Amino acid sequence: MSVDTEEQSRSTSRDEALAELERDWGERPSLRGWFSTVDHKRIGRRYMVTAGIFFILAGTDAMILRTQLARPNATLLSPEMYDQLFTMHGTAMIFLFSTPMFFGFGNFLVPLLIGARDMAFPRLNAFGYWVFVCAGTVMFTSQLVGRAPDGGWFGYVPLTDTPYSTGVNLDVYSLGLLFLGVSTTAGAINFIVTVVKMRAPGMSLNRMPLFVWAIVGTSFMVIFALPALNLANAMLFLDRRFGAHFFDPGHGGSTLLWQHLFWIFGHPDVYIIVMPALGIVSAVLPAFCRRGVVAYPLMVLAIVTISIISFGVWVHHMFATGLPQLSYSFFSAASTLITIPSGIQIFAWLFTMLRGRIVVRTPFLFVVGFIVTFVLGGFTGVMFAITAFDQQVTDSYFVVAHFHYVLFGGAVFPMLAGIYFWLPKFTGRMYAERLSRWAFWLVFLGFNTTFMPMHVSGLLGMPRRIYTYPGGLGWDIWNLISTVGAYILAVGLLLVLIGVVHAVRRGAPAPDDPWQGDTLEWGTTSPPRPYNFAPVPQVHSLHPMWDERTTGALAIDEPLPDHRAMTTSELDGREEGVIEMPEASLLPLAVAAGILVVVLGLLWAWYWTGWYWFAGAGALLIFGAVARWLWPPERTPEEAGVAS
């Protein structure tokens, strides 16, 4: 009898504590609340939705390109329009879709996977999102008004430099990417600090999920690779607008300098895109193989090695430029070497499947589709590492086929696996299995029908970036097949979209842990409450949700309501202290708006020279908002109620 009463009073106090937590962490349901939120889950979802919209736009570009190329001598597009479309397709897919989509996954999942209440810098997180939205909008708006970048996504000089590219198009490119770079850098720093300092007590580095490792590796690559791109774009802008001569051989500059700077960023960027995808695969597999990924330490080692070697391979994009022989040998070796850690990961997944008891559901199908296509892309990649072969097929459709196998196969398939896998967590709803299987098969068939023939047309000598071609060169049939494949692929992706919308609208309510997953995000509700976990979980193993000690504690613990988060030590995840988390704020939006005004001012100054004042006004707005952000200074010890 007395036990019953005790039980009852405990549950009331727990309810009260939960209600208080909700008040501390939830946001106001007003318009202001919508713009000022700093909740990592909302920001993560917004990242994914926005990146998804950019994917649809860039995908539409691709469909128009494929329609143009279906038959020889087509006149659907003018050469100028074609240039803008393929440039925007590439630029948007790389910068506005893949990386932001993974930032969305990371933002939503990383704090949940490590048992934290939020990211380390929630306001910086919101800021990064707003900057991304503004940058993407500027770039796609330029396409609407026919002023989109038209120099290829790699923007090679001298084509993109004055006097060969007049018009504002390439300024949109250089400024847009610089703008976006701010967002990506902020996000990367935030991820690293969150993972390093905010892990739940007990989560030492060797108990960290592989997805989290992948996000950390990616973020480190961003930190060291992105500055080269930012610098190159700043130089390009100075060249174009202010008459500098970085890339102008006539005045002592160098065109190859652009290629070096671009690919020092560009090659690590391939891994920046693919690495989180590999993390998703490592997260999805355990749930459907009912065992942890084989060889966890080797997998971590592979992630770390790839992050490092990826900086030693950039010159393989420049094998056709006539560099010293020694550099060919070195970069050829490095490019071949990087297949070893990639191979380790592939084999670890295969052995996981071999040693596991497989349950076939849609996310698992996408993982298998990923392995098939990514391995094929990897094979052609190794072929490119051989200089002699590279010089034959570079800048042909063979390259287009290769990097679509790597990037679509390596990034989009895992992304789709991740979307279906975590949809219950993202939305609280289950997807419809039959519809999603149809989506998978259409995407898989459509993808291969589109890009497999490009290997052939490339070997037959079809160059990339041509807006049309004469008939009778043997390319016609392969291009027609590619275009048909592209339409099948589009239908498949449309089914994915329909499936997601259907799940959100009508899907069955999802249980907390529909897959019996091993990681912490399955230990909270679907979708998670604003505070993520009521009691902060204590982690004892690599698979906390398969560990009764963790799940038991999650079920019975009393929550301690407040708006604080715990910090833990870098290596061992030992408790160190508690920090106050910032409240929701409009300031991140204001700073992002300031940067937007600067960029627009600089762009418009191309039409109206006097408009640099507008950029100056934006700088003032940034300055004011940052000052307000940092004001007031840290509370005095007296104010904080602490004896100094």
Add this chain to the structure above:
Amino acid sequence: MTAVVEKATSPRLLSAEMPSGRTTGWWGMVLFVTTEATIFAALLGSYFYIRFQSGPHWPPPPLEDPKLTKVVIMTALLLPSSVPVMWAERGIRKGQRWRLRAGLAITMVLGLAFLGMQAWEYSEDLKKHTLTTDAYSSLFYTTTTLHGFHVAVGLLMVGWLLAASLRGSFGYRRHERVRLTAIYWHFVDVVWVAIFLCLYLSPRL
């Protein structure tokens, strides 16, 4: 385990104990400085890339080697300015607010003097060459201006700290921002050494 977590999250304990170990802010600033340093590394890398592709004369004629007098004075101003920052930071950790104020003020003066000297140097350089003269000039002005901008941002941070410390905002427990600003200032300082060696001294080798 309840006890462990409660120990760490209970509000009573919070107000009495400061977090041990490195803070999130420390990590954030160190990573930010790392990525900034990479930009400078890429700039100096570009400098040498262009230099080794140009003719035997560097800087390209008719330009002469950069003058050293003012730059040596600038180095002499900026390089030691990290010392008062360190001294101030050590001071506030012991609760000595006067040391914080004095140290920051000295840094402020040294930094402003550096920027003044740079403006003076520019006023003479610009008579000989500008950003648009050739690739060397583009690199020269971009690198030094970017660094000067970083000095200015650092001075804003130092000035902000100075204003706050005059209001009495920092004590021996709460001085995180002093630490972060110090990291940034040391970074600006170290980068200058690299620029001095590469841009000013190396053409004379």
